Ligand SMILES: [Zn+2]
């Protein structure tokens with residue numbers, strides 16, 4: 001933790017007072033050295049606009065953010081694709097301070113105003129949910145496309161909750177009964193892979209899925225995904241790691257499998273899904289810490305198997321009401 005001066009909002013930035021932020025697996029990878037990031041991390045957050053000299057109508061509005069900031073000049077930016085601008089900055093990930101601070105400077109065009117009825121604690125999931133929804137923008141999913149999501153962590157669960165709206169044949173593979181239970185509660189089929197022998201698993205699931213989403217956080221798991229996917233099927237890779245991975249390419253070549261990388265998605269669509277309660281993110285919250293306890297929050301987030309850890313910046317101190325509820329309930 002460090003005291004820093006308030007961010008500079010010259011140019012087209014707005015000054016956003018951060019209300020709540022989520023700690024993501026990417027933050028943990030950054031901490032371990034991914035992207036060589038220096039600065040203030042935090043790319044999943046909700047705040048209130050305090051100053052916006054170039055868009056005064058936004059002052060007082062509750063917002064979340066699109067994290068990708070393009071250069072505005074290159075070919076990708078000219079076709080409206082800042083996500084793939086080679087010179088892009090990304091809030092809290094690349095060359096731009098993020099939201100693990102009381103204040104964050106955000107380009108006005110990256111702000112997404114939140115509807116009144118959407119709770120801050122739900123809206124903080126907009127960024128990771130957009131990444132989950134992005135899969136359906138990349139792969140043509142039919143009502144009967146057989147999809148497996150590998151990994152019942154935060155991203156795996158969000159991918160399952162998102163894809164549940166696109167196919168009736170969705171299976172989540174994980175190892176944690178309580179997390180699989182969250183998916184089962186939304187009528188998603190689940191398999192606890194630690195309860196099935198590797199032989200039985202192989203018999204039952206080899207080549208069983210048209211699309212396999214690899215969201216385990218383990219860069220080697222693409223090779224297991226290749227065993228689950230049917231010939232001519234698609235593996236969607238969601239894991240970003242600071243560790244390089246080895247892939248058995250021959251398996252993909254012989255079975256003519258598509259390997260598809262998938263990253264950020266449209267924040268506005270994610271906000272709509274949350275505001276309309278099409279997707280319920282709240283069961284993914286494990287704890288909410290006050291910002292003063294950030295170190296403890298981050299340690300908790302680094303504990304294997306933990307679900308979403310949030311940080312609340314409410315002034316006046318004390319625990320967030322949800323944290324009180326969680327403490328009272330455990
Ligand atoms: Zn994230």
Ligand SMILES: [Zn+2]
Pocket residue numbers: 070071072073074075076077082085086087088
């Ligand atoms: Zn650009």
